[in-house]
Amino acid sequence: MRIWMTGLAILLFVGGALFFALGPQRTTSITLTFHAKMGDHPLVFDEFVYENPGGRGTFRVRDFRLYLSNLTLSQDGALFAEPDSYHLLRFDNPETTNSIRLNDIPLGSIENVRFMIGVDPEANGSIQPRGDLDPNSQMAWNWEVGYKFVVMEGTLRIGEEVSPLVYHVGFSDNAREVDIQLPPDIAVEGDVDLHMNVDVAKLFDGPTQVDLRKLSSVKFNRDDAAMLADNYAVMITPSFK
Amino acid sequence: MLRVFLTAAVAVVIAATAWVFWDRARGPTATPIAGFSAPFVFGRFAVPPDNPLTQEAFALGRHLFYDPSLSGNNQVSCATCHMQALAFTDGLAKSPALSGGELEFSSMSLINLLWGQERFFWDGRATSLEAQALMPIQHPDEMDQDLDALITELQASRDYRRMFRKAYGEVSAENVARALSTFMRMLISSDSKYDRFLRGEVRLTAQEEHGRKLFMAHPDTKVSLRGGNCIDCHSQFLTSGFRDALDGFSNNGLDSDDDLPDGLMAVTGNPAHKGFFKVPTLRNIAVTAPYMHDGRFETLEEVMDHYNDGIVVSDTLSPLILEADNAPEAGQGTVGLRMTPDEVQSIIAFLNTLTDEGFLTNTQFSNPFEGDG
Numbered sequence: 001m002r003i004w005m006t007g008l009a010i011l012l013f014v015g016g017a018l019f020f021a022l023g024p025q026r027t028t029s030i031t032l033t034f035h036a037k038m039g040d041h042p043l044v045f046d047e048f049v050y051e052n053p054g055g056r057g058t059f060r061v062r063d064f065r066l067y068l069s070n071l072t073l074s075q076d077g078a079l080f081a082e083p084d085s086y087h088l089l090r091f092d093n094p095e096t097t098n099s100i101r102l103n104d105i106p107l108g109s110i111e112n113v114r115f116m117i118g119v120d121p122e123a124n125g126s127i128q129p130r131g132d133l134d135p136n137s138q139m140a141w142n143w144e145v146g147y148k149f150v151v152m153e154g155t156l157r158i159g160e161e162v163s164p165l166v167y168h169v170g171f172s173d174n175a176r177e178v179d180i181q182l183p184p185d186i187a188v189e190g191d192v193d194l195h196m197n198v199d200v201a202k203l204f205d206g207p208t209q210v211d212l213r214k215l216s217s218v219k220f221n222r223d224d225a226a227m228l229a230d231n232y233a234v235m236i237t238p239s240f241k
Numbered sequence: 242m243l244r245v246f247l248t249a250a251v252a253v254v255i256a257a258t259a260w261v262f263w264d265r266a267r268g269p270t271a272t273p274i275a276g277f278s279a280p281f282v283f284g285r286f287a288v289p290p291d292n293p294l295t296q297e298a299f300a301l302g303r304h305l306f307y308d309p310s311l312s313g314n315n316q317v318s319c320a321t322c323h324m325q326a327l328a329f330t331d332g333l334a335k336s337p338a339l340s341g342g343e344l345e346f347s348s349m350s351l352i353n354l355l356w357g358q359e360r361f362f363w364d365g366r367a368t369s370l371e372a373q374a375l376m377p378i379q380h381p382d383e384m385d386q387d388l389d390a391l392i393t394e395l396q397a398s399r400d401y402r403r404m405f406r407k408a409y410g411e412v413s414a415e416n417v418a419r420a421l422s423t424f425m426r427m428l429i430s431s432d433s434k435y436d437r438f439l440r441g442e443v444r445l446t447a448q449e450e451h452g453r454k455l456f457m458a459h460p461d462t463k464v465s466l467r468g469g470n471c472i473d474c475h476s477q478f479l480t481s482g483f484r485d486a487l488d489g490f491s492n493n494g495l496d497s498d499d500d501l502p503d504g505l506m507a508v509t510g511n512p513a514h515k516g517f518f519k520v521p522t523l524r525n526i527a528v529t530a531p532y533m534h535d536g537r538f539e540t541l542e543e544v545m546d547h548y549n550d551g552i553v554v555s556d557t558l559s560p561l562i563l564e565a566d567n568a569p570e571a572g573q574g575t576v577g578l579r580m581t582p583d584e585v586q587s588i589i590a591f592l593n594t595l596t597d598e599g600f601l602t603n604t605q606f607s608n609p610f611e612g613d614g
Binding site for chain 1: 459483
């Protein structure tokens with residue numbers, strides 16, 4: 001009897017030691033905070049304070065939001081892909097920010113963050129709710145196309161004249177990858193705090209400059225949508241302190 | 242022999258008394274409502290953890306909903322302004338107020354409240370059904386009842402004492418609110434022709450299908466896409482407003498800046514919300530006339546005339562409405578969708594597929610004080 005107990009104790013001890021030695025190493029947590037900006041300044045909603053980048057007039061932003069999906073973190077070729085990774089980023093809060101936090105990622109540290117602005121074709125063609133994808137939400141669209149990826153709505157004012165601005169960009173082709181390399185010293189005790197700017201100005205002032213008066217809405221025209229997608233592809237950039 | 246009989250009788254009486262006491266003393270014995278059916282396209286919903294859906298709460302809530310003794314003068318029940326045959330509206334532009342005149346707003350249908358916005362009333366001032374339920378009871382122009390008096394009244398009724406005990410334990414105002422909420426959460430309409438179409442059981446007529454497509458499309462003259470843009474605010478399956486944050490509130494162009502009511506701004510204090518109202522569900526819309534928060538439109542034709550060329554511009558008008566136009570050339574004085582009469586009729590035909598006869602006549606939702614309740 002005694003001998004059995006001793007044997008069991010030894011076994012448990014050795015097993016436990018092995019488990020801790022060989023088992024998953026440290027895990028890492030990450031907080032991604034997105035700051036909505038217009039140029040260098042925090043985005044302001046509902047006020048005519050922005051110049052039309054490609055022409056006359058000032059505009060206000062009533063709504064700005066986007067889908068971020070397929071978030072992947074990696075270190076040295078080891079990959080962690082967030083399951084059901086569909087996040088709606090909206091900024092209608094006093095800080096105009098939006099955060100995503102992932103805990104206990106089975107990576108020792110994080111060197112690289114990748115995601116998509118938009119939704120992958122598979123999820124984009126489905127009416128199954130997943131993550132923040134919701135077919136009864138404002139981001140649901142004409143079902144032959146899928147979800148809206150990036151939405152900006154507002155008003156343009158030229159003199160006394162006001163006209164609506166409606167930019168709804170979707171179509172599976174228009175999802176754009178963002179790939180961010182982190183500096184080596186960014187983790188503090190297994191916790192990464194990554195800040196990123198989402199610059200709405202880039203939507204109209206990226207590779208192509210847009211006159212909001214001439215192109216006051218983009219919805220189902222594929223060329224216009226692809227042009228705005230190339231603009232928003234460079235909209236999200238890291239801000240390392 | 243007699244002795245044996247007497248002993249047995251005493252034992253039975255003791256046992257019965259004990260059971261009665263035990264039954265009263267023990268907690269509620271509520272049975273969870275198991276797996277009620279709702280189409281997956283309705284999406285997720287949440288029930289407050291402190292008010293699970295149970296059969297006993299539903300039965301109690303149904304009694305309370307139809308009971309005029311909930312009002313100060315014992316003449317008005319919730320059902321006075323929320324009648325099942327009219328999808329729980331009252332068929333009036335504005336319901337009469339107890340003090341004479343009429344209420345500020347038109348009664349709202351009570352359908353699929355588990356989904357859609359998590360704020361209630363036209364201006365969204367109630368943030369849960371539980372918070373909402375006691376408001377009409379106390380409102381001086383609706384049911385004008387003092388809550389303490391109501392609880393005393395309910396406690397005097399043996400039937401209510403029993404129903405409360407089974408559902409929750411004690412008779413309290415909180416539990417009145419919970420039971421009413423449970424009843425209203427179960428008012429699920431999911432067997433309209435549109436639902437059966439979504440399940441692949443029936444086909445829509447060509448006109449209904451045309452209307453459905455128009456309902457679901459924001460027009461884009463640049464690619465010759467015609468649309469009624471309803472989906473910009475009325476979600477495609479639920480047809481209600483959106484659930485997230487305040488997405489389910491909007492200004493659909495009823496009034497000019499000069500006489501725009503506060504709407505959601507009264508609740509949030511944000512001037513960008515002036516004139517915003519709760520986007521209502523369109524399920525059973527054919528039976529809930531008159532329409533809008535003040536009941537200004539008598540028919541669906543009038544509603545469509547509004548969206549087609551009767552939009553009144555104001556500062557907070559939805560840009561999606563202002564921008565949605567099916568005619569390529571600039572408008573002449575009117576703002577709206579500018580669809581053809583055929584297209585307008587098609588949308589109305591589609592709206593008619595949202596009527597769910599089974600819901601309007603479901604005996605589980607009817608007055609329990611009448612018939613076999």
